[in-house]
Amino acid sequence: MPTPKVLHVITGTxxxxxxxxxxRYLRAMGPAKDRHRVVSMMPPGPVAERIAQLGVRVDSLHVDVVWNIAGGVIRLQRLIDRLEPCVVQGWMYHGSLLASLAVRxxxxxxxxxxWAIHHSLSEPRREKRATRAVLHALCRLGGRTDVITYCARQACQQHVAFGFPADRNQVVPNALDLSEFAPDPLARSRLQAAAGIPRGRRIIGTIARSHPMKDHAAFVxxxxxxxxxxxxxxGVLIGAGQPDGPAVQAARAAGIADRIVALPARDDxxxxxxxxxxxxxxxxxxxxxxxxxxEAMAAxxxxxxxxxxxSGWLVQDCGESCPPRRPDLMAKGLARILALxxxxxxxxxxxxxxxxxxxxxxxxYVGTYAQIHAAAMSRRSRARPVGAHA
Incomplete structure (x- = not known):
């Protein structure tokens, strides 16, 4: 079976x-990436440039506010008609929603x-009202999907409990290029220079955008x-929104502002x-x-x-796990590592x-998605002859 033509629809880049x-998935595919194309719901971001440098075209639907979604769906539908992909793959909630509506x-x-779901759903009520609306819409649209992938086992269970289809799921853990993330004895001096950290001080870090779910106040x-x-x-926090974000404010309130460095997103x-x-x-x-x-563990x-x-399944006995909102237990786990x-x-x-x-x-990871795309094509060919329209 030839490599399918896949159109990836992602919320943003x-x-x-x-x-x-x-x-990373597209980069790892080698020449097969030429059969793939990416559409971003939102205006282009820095990852779009990286993907384009691979030789994979990235289009944008320029949907940056909720009332533009209808126009974005129409533009995506026209792109599907023109490109005639074998498979459309939605990434994250909004990407999956637009992919589903445009295919219909x-x-x-x-x-x-x-659909490729990269979010857990332990507390749906904490999601934004708009996100909850998207989730309910996906529940109604799920019958058209051929495969729904989840990057975590708990995420799969939580979404099925919420109302997502239960009969077409596959857990596909995220993957890494281990040649990119590896131990490096020179990294410490680079990090000290980038964050202005004195020699001899132990460094605790996190790489994440500033968002309430990350609970960076607990980090502090x-x-x-x-x-x-x-x-x-x-403490070092690196990610979008970190400078002057909640972590910095919490550190000032706690009187430890000099022990927190917050840097914007970086590409190194x-x-x-x-x-x-x-x-x-x-x-x-x-x-x-x-x-x-x-990435940190690979390094x-x-x-x-x-x-x-x-998260707990990922680290197992290679680290420490504790309940959320328990900074005292986080500190104990860190202390045990620092004492080694x-x-x-x-x-x-x-x-x-x-x-x-x-x-x-x-x-x-690459091989698994090749099988998933082939399975989706096979399921569609049984449902209706190739080239036929409803």
Missing amino acids: SIGGAEMMLF LARREEVGLV AALACLLREGHDVQ IAALVPGLDAYLLSSAWGEALPVAVA GVPAVVTDVGD SPDDRCALGLACRARIEHVMSMPR
């Missing part, structure tokens, strides 16, 4: 876990439809606990992350399988995570990397 996963509007029963509170216990630590994360002593994921909800944690950095989504001897710390770092290599192989 800013720096984020799902966005970077799409970029185009009346292309022969086109496979795949955990750091404050460590400082009270006599640990010479520095792989060169900095190996310089951390530990990674802290403080999220209160919303995580599925956090790519940033996996040999042990992580303390809240047990949200599949150099030999034990090295062994733990190697175990972290081995864990990621085992569960997040990029070749396996």
Whole structure:
């Protein structure tokens, strides 16, 4: 069976876990990427430029406000009619919604439809009202899908409980290129220079945009606990909205502003992350399988995570897991990592990397999606002869 022509519809192309996963997936495909094309619902972001540099075209529907969605669906439907893809794959909630509506509007029963869900749903009431509306719409549209992929087991269970179809699901963990994220003895000096951190200070970091679900106030509170216990630590947060964001405000209120460095999103994360002593994921909800944690682990950095989504499953015995909104327990987990001897710390770092290599192989990811696209095409060919319209 020839490589299918796949049209990926993603919510946006800013720096984020799902966005970077799409970029890395396309990069890992080699020449087969020429059969793929990307459409961003929102105006182009930095990941769009990276994808375009691979030679994959990125179109934008320029839907940046809710009342533009109808126009975006029409533009996407026209693109589907012109390109005649074999499979349309929606990424994240809004991308999946637009993909579904456009395929229906185009009346292309022969086109496979795949959703890629990269969000957990432990507390639906915490989602924005507009997001909840999208979720309910997806429940109604789910019958047209051929495969729904989830990057985490808990995310799959939570969405089925919410009302998503239960009979066409597949868990596909995110993947990493281990040549990109790896231990690097020079990373610490680069990180110290980028963040202005004195030598000798232990560095606790997180890579994430500023968002309430990330609970960066808990990150700061955990750091404050460590400082009270006599640990010479520095917190580093890197991501969109971090400078002067809630973490910085919480640090000022706690009197530890000099121990928090908040940097905007950067494109050299792989060169900095190996310089951390530990990674802290403080999220209160919303995580599925956090790519940033996996990147740190691949670089040999042990992580303390809240047990949200599949975060606990990811780290297993290579780090520490605790309930969300418990900065005291986050601090205890970090303290145990900081107390390790150099030999034990090295062994733990190697175990972290081995864990990621085992569960997040990029070749396996590419092969799995090739099978999913083929399965969607096969299901459609049984439903209606290729080329027939409803």
